[in-house]
Amino acid sequence: MADSNSESSPDARAGRPFPVSWDQFHRDCRALTWRLNDVGPFHAIIAITRGGLVPAAIVARELGIRIIDTVCIASYDHTSQGDLQVLKGVSPEVAKLGGGTGKGLLIVDDLVDTGATGRLVRQLLPDAHFATVYAKPKGKPLVDTFITEVSQDTWIHFPWDTALSFQPPIRP
Numbered sequence: 604m605a606d607s608n609s610e611s612s613p614d615a616r617a618g619r620p621f622p623v624s625w626d627q628f629h630r631d632c633r634a635l636t637w638r639l640n641d642v643g644p645f646h647a648i649i650a651i652t653r654g655g656l657v658p659a660a661i662v663a664r665e666l667g668i669r670i671i672d673t674v675c676i677a678s679y680d681h682t683s684q685g686d687l688q689v690l691k692g693v694s695p696e697v698a699k700l701g702g703g704t705g706k707g708l709l710i711v712d713d714l715v716d717t718g719a720t721g722r723l724v725r726q727l728l729p730d731a732h733f734a735t736v737y738a739k740p741k742g743k744p745l746v747d748t749f750i751t752e753v754s755q756d757t758w759i760h761f762p763w764d765t766a767l768s769f770q771p772p773i774r775p
Contacts (some may be wrong), residue, residue: 606666612707619757622770627717628762631736631750632661639734640666640750645709649674649731651724654713659765662711672697672752674710674727676720698728705731714759715742715749 623631640660647670650659655689656673675691686761701708705728714737715721721733721742737759738749753759 605750616733619754620760621753621757621761622760622765626764628657628736629661632658633665635734635736635748635750636662636665639709639732642732642748643709644707646670646707647672648709648711649697649721649728651676651710651712651726652691654761655711658713659711662709662734668709670697670700670763674724676723677721680692682727689718689723693727700772701728701731704729708732709734711735713737713761714740715746721745 619720620665624644625766635658643666643706645666647667648659648668649665649672650656652673660667665772672694673691675689677688677690678685691737697708698705706730708728710731710733712720712733712735715733715735716739718741725733725745731743732747734748735746736749737753738746738750739753739755739757741755743749752756
């Protein structure tokens with residue numbers, strides 16, 4: 604989730620909330636898998652942590668992919684985006700499967716927002732297939748496959764970041 608919801612203030616989150624339940628996220632990940640099934644096969648999946656971990660697990664299960672790696676990138680703390688930091692790169696074994704350029708590898712994330720994280724990962728693995736569940740307009744050109752486009756000012760509330768609580772109506 605290094606790139607997701609990168610607006611710079613908590614007020615931006617209130618703009619256009621888009622809550623996603625576990626059921627909806629699972630359905631969207633399976634829809635992503637149907638699209639990816641026609642693109643593969645893939646040697647391995649690389650999840651962009653942390654948001655890419657859950658969709659990568661679902662995609663790996665559905666496509667029968669047993670080799671899963673992570674690229675760990677930090678760019679923000681809940682509400683404010685900072686400089687990108689690669690905390691962990693792709694393992695040499697997985698990089699070798701992709702011939703050093705990512706060919707035959709699948710990169711998975713929950714969301715592409717501004718594209719900052721996507722650009723960095725594309726530099727690491729320019730020939731990998733990049734898939735996200737959700738895409739915002741600024742980052743969409745970097746993604747090869749996605750399921751749902753949302754507006755740039757939308758704040759996605761992922762199920763792992765939320766709890767059941769009262770939600771006031773949009774129009775009181």
